[in-house]
Amino acid sequence: MKADFDLVREIKAGKxxxxxxxxxxxxxxxxxxxxxxxxxxxxAEDVVQESFVKAYQKLNSFEERSSFKSWLYRIAINxxxxxxxxxxxxxxxxxxxxxxxxxxAQSDLESQELSRLLGDEVKKLPERQREALTLRIYExxxxxxxxxxxxxxxxxxxxxxxxxxxxxxxxxxxxxxxxLADWNLSDGQEISNSTNFSEPDGD
Amino acid sequence: MSLKRMxxxxxxxxxxxxEELWLDFSEGELDPSLSQELEAHLAxxxxxxxxxxxxSRLGSLLRSDKLEMPHDLYFKxxxxxxxxxxSTTQIEPLHPEFAFQARQYxxxxxxxxxxxxxxxxxxxxxxxxxxxxxxxxxxLDERYMAETVAGDPSVLNEVLISNQDEHEMLLDVATRRLDxxxxxxxxxxxEQMR
Ligand SMILES: [Zn+2]
Numbered sequence: 001m002k003a004d005f006d007l008v009r010e011i012k013a014g015k016x017x018x019x020x021x022x023x024x025x026x027x028x029x030x031x032x033x034x035x036x037x038x039x040x041x042x043x044a045e046d047v048v049q050e051s052f053v054k055a056y057q058k059l060n061s062f063e064e065r066s067s068f069k070s071w072l073y074r075i076a077i078n079x080x081x082x083x084x085x086x087x088x089x090x091x092x093x094x095x096x097x098x099x100x101x102x103x104x105a106q107s108d109l110e111s112q113e114l115s116r117l118l119g120d121e122v123k124k125l126p127e128r129q130r131e132a133l134t135l136r137i138y139e140x141x142x143x144x145x146x147x148x149x150x151x152x153x154x155x156x157x158x159x160x161x162x163x164x165x166x167x168x169x170x171x172x173x174x175x176x177x178x179x180l181a182d183w184n185l186s187d188g189q190e191i192s193n194s195t196n197f198s199e200p201d202g203d
Numbered sequence: 204m205s206l207k208r209m210x211x212x213x214x215x216x217x218x219x220x221x222e223e224l225w226l227d228f229s230e231g232e233l234d235p236s237l238s239q240e241l242e243a244h245l246a247x248x249x250x251x252x253x254x255x256x257x258x259s260r261l262g263s264l265l266r267s268d269k270l271e272m273p274h275d276l277y278f279k280x281x282x283x284x285x286x287x288x289x290s291t292t293q294i295e296p297l298h299p300e301f302a303f304q305a306r307q308y309x310x311x312x313x314x315x316x317x318x319x320x321x322x323x324x325x326x327x328x329x330x331x332x333x334x335x336x337x338x339x340x341x342x343l344d345e346r347y348m349a350e351t352v353a354g355d356p357s358v359l360n361e362v363l364i365s366n367q368d369e370h371e372m373l374l375d376v377a378t379r380r381l382d383x384x385x386x387x388x389x390x391x392x393x394e395q396m397r
Contacts, residue, residue: 060296165262
């Protein structure tokens with residue numbers, strides 16, 4: 001199987017039909033990512049289509065400094081955000097972007113309930129934190145890859161992920177859900193003298 | 204400058220280990236030596252086992268949510284739609300008009316640049332603390348705060364050049380600083396336990 005880079009070079013050299021192979025390779029992953037962001041199949045489909053067309057048109061600006069997939073993800077995330085911001089889609093509001101959670105039945109009710117509650121909390125995360133969390137948790141990417149996709153330093157990608165998870169945990173604790181999850185951390189002790197910023201609200 | 208008013212609560216397990224370390228541990232984000240020490244501690248500490256399992260469980264709860272994906276046929280159709288759009292468009296040449304246009308605007312752009320640079324230069328000699336003001340969107344206080352937390356101006360500058368807003372920047376420097384502190388704190392704790 002040829003590497004993505006080789007296919008890209010062939011396309012740049014004039015073999016437009018080879019782009020179909022890149023579409024076949026990445027459309028499912030891209031669709032899944034878009035669905036996490038948009039919650040809605042129709043919008044996700046639009047995002048995938050537009051992202052691939054943009055990627056094709058801008059292929060000359062792909063300089064092989066990241067993987068083709070990372071580059072594509074970045075285009076898709078920006079496309080999804082723009083789409084939601086522009087009000088292009090009637091059902092989905094940018095303030096209400098959600099990483100779709102809970103679409104498949106969980107084996108037990110408790111997990112299902114937890115999943116739903118988590119999903120509710122995830123959608124309240126600031127945009128950059130949601131991005132980092134999605135890419136890490138659902139796409140299983142390294143922080144280096146996430147940084148490339150988000151166009152930020154490694155530490156920022158990691159910081160956004162960390163704050164997303166901390167915020168989820170904190171909310172679960174406040175709501176007493178940590179006990180439900182057999183995770184009672186309230187008997188821990190606060191570290192004194194820690195010079196620490198409170199978490200910003202992000203965007 | 205005191206940052207205490209901005210403190211958020213951080214927790215240790217009863218044995219004194221920063222709980223967030225177990226998040227990094229669960230995500231495989233610690234360097235191997237620290238990770239090994241924590242692993243050794245974990246074997247004999249129920250509280251830390253609980254904390255570590257908490258993070259792992261949160262991670263697996265999030266990860267357990269699988270999306271229902273459309274059928275293969277759907278993707279075949281999607282591929283066709285994409286390829287038919289692709290066939291009506293073209294790969295854009297890299298900055299096609301740039302060479303021509305750039306020359307056209309070179310002189311006015313250079314003039315504006317010189318003007319801006321001279322006003323910055325004049326500004327620098329007028330006020331004792333003007334450089335902070337040249338960072339857009341960041342107040343003097345925020346800048347001082349960030350510098351205090353970053354500790355090292357080069358760290359701050361590295362962060363500032365990326366396309367983030369000031370909140371992200373503050374979060375970023377604070378996290379970096381914390382990473383350092385976490386590392387030290389846990390090393391101390393482990394040392395004390397021996
Ligand atoms: Zn312990």
